[in-house]
Amino acid sequence: MPAAGCGIDWAEAHHDVAIVDQHGAVIVAERINNDAAGLxxxxxxxxxxxxxxxxxxxAIExxxxxxxxxxxxxxRRVFAINPLAVxxxxxxxxxxxxxxxxFDAMVLANIMxxxxxxxxxxxTDSVGAQALQVLTRAQQDVIWDKITLTNRIRSLLKTFFPAAIAAFERxxxxxxxxxxxxxxxxxxxxPQAARALSTGQLAALLRRAGRQRGIDAEALLLRELLRSEQIRQPENVEQAMGMQLRGLVRQLDAVCQVLAELEEQIDLAFGAHPDAKVVASFPGLGTALGARLLxxxxxxxxxxxxARGLKAFAGAAPVTRASGKSSFVHARRAKNDRIAATGYVWALAAIRHDPDWEARYRARRAAGDRHAAALRNLFNLMLGKLHHCLATGQVYDASTAFPPRMPTEDQSTAA
Known part of the structure; x- marks a missing residue:
């Protein structure tokens, strides 16, 4: 009897493979190694x-x-099944x-x-699209690491060096x-080392950091802020916290360097993709957001x-829960979180740079939507237009996306 489905329960060292026939009977149950011979x-x-x-x-998880x-x-056609569904x-x-x-391999096979x-x-994305996804996801992960490190540095500075926060976050x-x-x-x-810095030393450090204008005035202001009166920790404790701060700053330096390298590679990969011209034609989509979206x-x-499938995948389409006389519409939770986060920023950028999208946003707010709900509605609408442009190979055209409305008398005549 011909096989009807194959399931693979994967692990770090080995994988269990099961193949079932049309009646669900297991006809193959084997364990393979996680290497070239196993593949x-x-x-x-x-x-x-x-x-x-x-x-x-x-099917695999x-x-x-x-x-x-x-x-x-x-x-081979591969289905990635959510472990919760399994x-x-x-x-x-x-x-x-x-x-x-x-047993899990058999369950996966029966799902197929x-x-x-x-x-x-x-x-079946192209190799270029797969490489772009690796780069953009790595960039997003590094950005999250950068935020985490920055928050750790801020928290540490509050405990022994608050003048630095006042100097660099003003x-x-x-x-x-x-x-x-x-x-x-x-x-x-x-704080002791910062108070010892002269205006000339601060100016030299600013130049090393890449600053080109207003260096002397900035150095003078930083000197005053770093020498302001503040509560101090005991000297030994302060030195220990300084060592901890130095380590965190080095980690942040490395993260920022990796982020710059990733952004450079993303620019090249996105520019080389044939769909980049279509994606970048939409208001609010630059290289960073456009690459992540694509x-x-x-x-x-x-x-x-x-387009409905894309909207559901991105979390822009709402979900309706109805039972008897009750009906409740709420935001979709099962979604691609990365594209959903990108869509929020995209909608926010679009309403700041395009009058048509701003008018849509104002209309939704006037109708009673909150800020997040209005942005999600715009993201839903944007995805529909993006899906059409990608399917047809057309760039975004505001006159086509938002055709001028007919006069009232023409509408009544047509009715």
Whole structure:
């Protein structure tokens, strides 16, 4: 009897493979190693039990890793099943709530046998789109690391060096993660060392950080702020905290350097992609947001049947919960968090730079929407237009996206 589904329960050292027939009976149950020989054996098993080349779908609880990359390179359709969904399917086959690696592989195989159409296979994105996704996700992770380190530095400065916060966060002109702040704190990581810096030394540090204008005035102001009266920790404690601060600043330097390198590579990768021209034509989408959006959407045109699928994937489409006479509409929680975060910033940038989008935002606020709800509504509308432009290869045109309204008398005549 031909095979109906294949499931793989992956682990760090090995993987359990199960193949079931059309009645759910296990016809293959094998454990393979997590290496090249294991992948070769898996492909051999799939070829042996696949009557039609590429018809046997594979279910696995991850979308990353060398095993998934090897399966996709071999032309296999891979379905990344959410582990939470797998736990629900597991109860169908075993009410005792017991589990094992081989059992989970069988459950995944049966998901392909019974509910394949309810799940979405991994998209067949181009290599360029896959590389762009790796870069943009790495950039987002590094940005989160940068925020975490900056907050740790601010928290530490509050305990023994509050003058530094007053000096580098005044009026929004500087931030603790800025180059001048990092250079000066690395050179003087304690209040005592900062008070010893002269105006000339501060000016030299500002030049080293890349500042080109107003150096003397800035150095004089920093000298006054760093020498202001403040409560001090005991000398030994202060020196120990200074060492801790120096270590955090070095980590922040490394993170900022990696971030700059990633941004440079993202610029090149995004500019080389054929869809970059379409994405960048939308208001509010520069290289950073456009690259992140394109990376998460991908360039597989069959991934989303229509714009509604893309909106649900991005979390822009609302969810309705109805039972009896009650009905409640709320924001979607099951979504791609990275594209949802990008959409919020995109909508905010669009209403600041485009009058049509600003008018839409004002209308939603006037109708009673809160700020976040109005931005989510705009993101929903933007995604529909972006989906159309990507599908047709057209760049964004405001006159087409927002055609002029007909006069009232013309509307009444047409009615």
């Amino acid at each position: 070769a054996r898996l492909l051999e098993i799939l070829t042996e039990h696949d009557p039609i080349e590429g018809a046997l779908a594979v 991850t979308s990353k890793g060398l095993l998934v990359a090897g399966l996709r390179a071999a032309g 736990s629900r399917y597991r109860d169908r086959y075993r009410s005792s709530r017991g589990k094992s690696d081989a 046998r019974t509910d394949r159409d309810a799940h979405r296979p991994l998209p 009026g929004g002109r500087h931030r603790l993660d800025s180059a001048p702040c990092r250079v000066i704190l690395a050179a003087a990581c304690t 990376a998460e959407i991908g360039d597989d045109r069959t991934r989303f049947a229509d």
